[in-house]
Amino acid sequence: DTGVSQNPRHKITKRGQNVTFRCDPISEHNRLYWYRQTLGQGPEFLTYFQNEAQLEKSRLLSDRFSAERPKGSFSTLEIQRTEQGDSAMYLCASSPPPGLGKEGGYTFGSGTRLTVV
Amino acid sequence: AQSVTQPDIHITVSEGASLELRCNYSYGATPYLFWYVQSPGQGLQLLLKYFSGDTLVQGIKGFEAEFKRSQSSFNLRKPSVHWSDAAEYFCAVSGGGYNKLIFGAGTRLAVHP
Numbered sequence: 001d002t003g004v005s006q007n008p009r010h011k012i013t014k015r016g017q018n019v020t021f022r023c024d025p026i027s028e029h030n031r032l033y034w035y036r037q038t039l040g041q042g043p044e045f046l047t048y049f050q051n052e053a054q055l056e057k058s059r060l061l062s063d064r065f066s067a068e069r070p071k072g073s074f075s076t077l078e079i080q081r082t083e084q085g086d087s088a089m090y091l092c093a094s095s096p097p098p099g100l101g102k103e104g105g106y107t108f109g110s111g112t113r114l115t116v117v
Numbered sequence: 118a119q120s121v122t123q124p125d126i127h128i129t130v131s132e133g134a135s136l137e138l139r140c141n142y143s144y145g146a147t148p149y150l151f152w153y154v155q156s157p158g159q160g161l162q163l164l165l166k167y168f169s170g171d172t173l174v175q176g177i178k179g180f181e182a183e184f185k186r187s188q189s190s191f192n193l194r195k196p197s198v199h200w201s202d203a204a205e206y207f208c209a210v211s212g213g214g215y216n217k218l219i220f221g222a223g224t225r226l227a228v229h230p
Contacts, residue, residue, distance in 0.1 A: 004160070031215060042121075042207050042220030043161070056217065072145065091160060095215055103214030104149060108160035 004109035025094030065071040121221035138193040140208030151209040
């Protein structure tokens with residue numbers, strides 16, 4: 001169990017540029033979640049996948065945001081035409097499927113800190 | 118609407134003192150409740166969770182929490198705080214063990230020697 005891996009750890013970009021983050025979940029976990037955390041706030045839910053299907057998207061996820069999870073493995077979160085308000089920590093988490101006695105076993109990555117200048 | 122309120126933004130305690138962090142939730146159904154801890158620049162580590170059964174839940178690092186349905190609360194406690202407990206603490210609620218988590222704004226804990 002190598003944990004949830006997120007890359008890059010830090011990203012500085014100019015306003016208007018596109019950025020993409022990657023999350024590698026724990027291999028046997030079938031659910032994958034993205035959250036955004038701004039300074040002094042708790043994480044806010046963005047979207048989640050069960051296998052390759054995107055099952056829910058928050059209204060926080062504007063049209064500039066898109067997430068994918070091809071083949072139900074790693075996931076990417078892309079932000080197009082970044083704005084200064086997008087500056088935040090983007091956290092990824094994964095959880096195991098039901099039936100393994102691991103209900104509530106969310107594992108979080110260390111996050112990608114995005115700074116838009 | 119689902120929500121979590123952590124009334125205390127910052128708390129400072131002396132090392133060795135007891136600690137209680139407050140959490141109130143709003144949820145229409147039976148809540149699944151969690152406490153996480155986050156150190157600077159790090160991800161979230163689960164301290165404990167409550168789904169059902171005994172309303173007093175024991176977690177890691179000597180923490181415990183008590184679920185009180187009548188007060189919609191899930192307060193976190195520790196009898197004796199260590200300097201290494203300084204961090205940010207988040208309470209969260211979910212509709213199940215595999216659903217999205219709704220987090221509170223967090224309580225930042227400082228520990229004086």
